[in-house]
Amino acid sequence: MNASAAKQEQNTPFSTGEDFEKLLEESYTDKKVEEGTIAEGTIVNIENDMVVIDVGLKSEGRLPLKDFASFGEKPDIKEGDKVEVYIERMENRSGEIVISRERALKEQVWDKLEKQLKAEIPVDGIIFGQVKGGFTVDLGGAIAFLPGSQVDVRPIKDITEIANEKDKFLILKMDKKRGNIIVSRRALLEESRAEARDEILKDIELGQKLEGTVKNLTNYGAFIDLGGVDGLLHVTDISWKRISHPSEVLKMGQTINVQVIKYDEDTKRISLGMKQLEDNPWQGMEGKYEVGQRVKGKVSSIADYGVFVALDETVEGLIHVTELSWVKKNQNPNKVVKLGDEIEVQVLEIDQEKRRISLGLKQTQENPWDTFGNTNKVGDVIKGEIKNVSDFGFFVGLDGGIDGLVHYSDLSWDKSGEEALKDYKKGDEVEAKILGIDIEKERVSLGVKQLSGEAPVGVDTSDFKKSEVVTCKVTAIEDGGIEVAVGENEVKAFIKKSELSKDRSEQRPSRFAVGDRVDAKVIGVTQRSGKINVSIKALEVEEHKRAIEEYGSTDSGASLGDILGAALEEKKSKKE
Numbered sequence: 001m002n003a004s005a006a007k008q009e010q011n012t013p014f015s016t017g018e019d020f021e022k023l024l025e026e027s028y029t030d031k032k033v034e035e036g037t038i039a040e041g042t043i044v045n046i047e048n049d050m051v052v053i054d055v056g057l058k059s060e061g062r063l064p065l066k067d068f069a070s071f072g073e074k075p076d077i078k079e080g081d082k083v084e085v086y087i088e089r090m091e092n093r094s095g096e097i098v099i100s101r102e103r104a105l106k107e108q109v110w111d112k113l114e115k116q117l118k119a120e121i122p123v124d125g126i127i128f129g130q131v132k133g134g135f136t137v138d139l140g141g142a143i144a145f146l147p148g149s150q151v152d153v154r155p156i157k158d159i160t161e162i163a164n165e166k167d168k169f170l171i172l173k174m175d176k177k178r179g180n181i182i183v184s185r186r187a188l189l190e191e192s193r194a195e196a197r198d199e200i201l202k203d204i205e206l207g208q209k210l211e212g213t214v215k216n217l218t219n220y221g222a223f224i225d226l227g228g229v230d231g232l233l234h235v236t237d238i239s240w241k242r243i244s245h246p247s248e249v250l251k252m253g254q255t256i257n258v259q260v261i262k263y264d265e266d267t268k269r270i271s272l273g274m275k276q277l278e279d280n281p282w283q284g285m286e287g288k289y290e291v292g293q294r295v296k297g298k299v300s301s302i303a304d305y306g307v308f309v310a311l312d313e314t315v316e317g318l319i320h321v322t323e324l325s326w327v328k329k330n331q332n333p334n335k336v337v338k339l340g341d342e343i344e345v346q347v348l349e350i351d352q353e354k355r356r357i358s359l360g361l362k363q364t365q366e367n368p369w370d371t372f373g374n375t376n377k378v379g380d381v382i383k384g385e386i387k388n389v390s391d392f393g394f395f396v397g398l399d400g401g402i403d404g405l406v407h408y409s410d411l412s413w414d415k416s417g418e419e420a421l422k423d424y425k426k427g428d429e430v431e432a433k434i435l436g437i438d439i440e441k442e443r444v445s446l447g448v449k450q451l452s453g454e455a456p457v458g459v460d461t462s463d464f465k466k467s468e469v470v471t472c473k474v475t476a477i478e479d480g481g482i483e484v485a486v487g488e489n490e491v492k493a494f495i496k497k498s499e500l501s502k503d504r505s506e507q508r509p510s511r512f513a514v515g516d517r518v519d520a521k522v523i524g525v526t527q528r529s530g531k532i533n534v535s536i537k538a539l540e541v542e543e544h545k546r547a548i549e550e551y552g553s554t555d556s557g558a559s560l561g562d563i564l565g566a567a568l569e570e571k572k573s574k575k576e
Helices: 003-011 017-031 101-119 186-203 368-375 417-421 536-551 560-575
Strands: 038-047 050-054 061-064 082-089 098-100 123-131 134-138 143-147 166-175 180-184 209-218 221-225 230-234 255-264 269-273 294-303 306-310 316-320 342-351 356-360 381-390 393-397 403-407 429-438 443-447 469-478 481-486 491-496 517-526 531-535
Touching: 038 101, 061 098, 082 101, 098 101, 101 166, 123 143, 143 166, 166 186, 180 186, 209 230, 230 255, 294 316, 316 342, 381 403, 393 417, 403 429, 469 491, 481 517, 481 531, 491 531, 517 536, 531 536
Parallel strands: 143 180, 230 269, 316 356, 403 443
Antiparallel strands: 038 050, 038 082, 050 061, 082 098, 123 134, 123 166, 134 143, 166 180, 209 221, 209 255, 221 230, 255 269, 294 306, 294 342, 306 316, 342 356, 381 393, 381 429, 393 403, 429 443, 469 481, 469 517, 481 491, 517 531
8 A cells, every 4th residue: 555545544534433433423413312302303114013213313212103193093104204203311221212202293283272372263173082071182283171061052962973073173271381271162163153143133033934953951941043043942832732841742953943933132032933833723713612512532631730631633621620520629630530531521611812621521420419409408317427527527428429517516405516526436327417408519518416306495595696795604614615604594605715815825725714704795696506606805806996996096105005904994983
């Protein structure tokens, strides 16, 4: 080798191993690859589900193949492609570089999303998962949270309708430090609906026919989505036929035709009608049904207050609970008829304005009160079983299922009504005399003491006059009042607890004792039964009124006690 050749070899950059290593280190330094930065790398190999990437360092990085595809799509990469990755660590325990594709995309996407947030520009995304309180959205590399309340303008039960599909979202909030992004789909829908709403309201008019979707069902009606604005379809405007709940006719998501029946320009509220699109079955009702007419129908509904009967496909009538039976006024309708029964009824009333037909069931049956009145008369003696015992007497079962009342005042000539009532109980068979028959009021009055004749000899009430004041001697104390002997003939009378005083606090039988003498007012005289009714309360009320009239009203400054006191003093002095 000559000198010049040797010299040339000596000047060659790769002449020694030390020079090569030095140049290699310089090449790494030129790359300026540092932890926490984004670097461009080259795909050098794809091994099954892993991608090997050279970023120009001593070792290569490895990433899952799925990191190179958006949700629901397949990876579209090959060897030699340039990709950007995030350098998390220069070297792990195995001596390999730790890189992240997701972090790189987030950094790139974040800047773009921040600009779109400031400009209020919608972003593309895909709903791909569900978490507590909402859903996750892929914004092209950055994961955002979509609250459940921000998915749609109406509640969505099945999210699969819009999941895994590209959609538009509006960014509501971003926190780069925490890596949080909150988006809304509803905000964009409301904006578009607002435009549609203005368009609809601009042209809306009464009688207009529209197509809508059932958005929500309530007890009082259904809300209909008209494509940007909601209208209320009240339950009474769904069908000419009576319905209890909108769900009997409508279902969620159903598309229906409606008519605008009312529009409030101030509140922008739209009232809709569905039955208005059909012929009114009540038109021409005159002549079809008449009061007194008997017709057949099917039981369509049963309520506590009565039974609804379908007379045809669209017209219903109501049998009120009082019109179901002649003898049982408040009977449970379910014990009389069943849903779907075909029955004969009588038309009682037709109200065209309110669109109501009142029906009667009992009117198609024989009236037991008429039958009883035709076969019995006052003075007849009957036998029957005690059906019920109350505070004022008991009811006796008679022919035809009707009941007759024995008032406790008609039980005994000798005992007080309350005392005599204690001798009877439900189920006993009794004999009684008919005292009165009132077919219109459906009442039969019975008496037991009348079986033994008239009032006992010696009991004469002819000397007593209504409203006169009498002196009574207390003969017995009971829970419900006091028994007294009135006048010289000591005619027995009973003063009920409520008649012992005008003050409730003084209406206590216990404040009296046998042998006490009290003044009372006659409030009733019955010559036939030899009975008088007296009241201490009535006398007190009368004296109070007279004191006010004689001594002036309480407006004078004197107390009511002063006025009554003066009256009593005057009364006392007169007696003396």
